[in-house]
Amino acid sequence: MAGKPKLYYFNGRGKMELICWLLAAAGVEFEKEFLEKRKQYEKLLQDGFLLFQQVPLVEIDGMQMVQTRAILSYIAAKYKLYGKDLKIDMYVEGTTDLMGLILMCHFLSAENKEKQHTVIIEKATNRYFPAYEKILKDHGQDFLVGNQFSWADVHLLEAILMVEEKKSSVISEFPQLQAFKARKSNIPTVKKFLEPGSQRKPVPNDKYMETEESPPNELL
Structure with missing residues (x-):
């Protein structure tokens, strides 16, 4: 084994x-x-x-x-966790780009870090989160692809939580993402990891x- x-x-x-x-x-x-x-x-x-x-x-x-x-x-x-819809790769790449902006912060000076925080919030609220809000609304399911838990869901939840560390109210204007976060955070394996x-x-x-x-x- x-x-x-x-x-x-x-x-x-x-x-x-x-x-x-x-x-x-x-x-x-x-x-x-x-x-x-x-x-x-x-x-x-x-x-x-x-x-x-x-x-x-x-x-x-x-x-x-x-x-x-x-x-x-x-x-x-x-x-x-790969799902049956090849759009999963597109959705994963979007959250990867957003999280990449956050990871970059750790290697910046204090002044540049503050500027990067502003960029992160701006792009999250104007580019990435509106896209995922629309995907969830149009799809009409609890998950990003098909109707099953996938890698794309894990990635999006992680991205939301990372941006919330910069601004706790960042998804306040996104009801689909708020509901998504609540559902995915209560999946037993995810809930355990968040404890x-x-x-x-x-x-x-x-x-x-x-x-x-x-x-x-x-x-x-």
């Missing part, structure tokens, strides 16, 4: 949080190994685990998988990237 998936990344959210969310939503237990010293990264390189010399890395089903999108696609397919003490990473602080030794650029 295969063991639990094992995730390698630095000690923060970053791209690995997307993978944690999807595994958790699928009800899959997993382990993490945080790369807090350069020698840990170099060991993975020497062992041939990092095909493109970067993380995230996930050991799953006897494989060493890299490249975030490939890992997420594999997990979604394996645990039947205190889960493997979900907290909001990043000023020590987000701090380690005993500076992480190599390849980890970023």
Whole structure:
């Protein structure tokens, strides 16, 4: 019997949080190994685990998988979270773009970070959230694709929660998204991941990237 998936990344959210969310939503237990010293990264390189010399890395089903999108696609397919509508890729890419704007904040100066926060809220409320509001309204179902829980739903919920960390009232003008958030947050596997003490990473602080030794650029 295969063991639990094992995730390698630095000690923060970053791209690995997307993978944690999807595994958790699928009800899959997993382990993490945080790369807090350069020698840990170099060991993975020497062992041939990092095909493109970067993380995230996930050991799953006897494989060493890299490249975030490939890992997420594999997990979604394996645990039947890919849905039956190929629009799922389009919806996932939209939330990926939005979350990318948020991830960028962690590497900016204080002044530029404030500017980026403004950009995030503006694009969330004028570009991304109106699109998902319309999708849900037109679709008339509880889920983004078909009528079943999928990777697209997980991604959208995570994006909503991330933007709410910047502005708590950000979906106040989007009734479909409010209802969506309430429904998806109460799915048992998701609810468990949102509870205190889960493997979900907290909001990043000023020590987000701090380690005993500076992480190599390849980890970023």
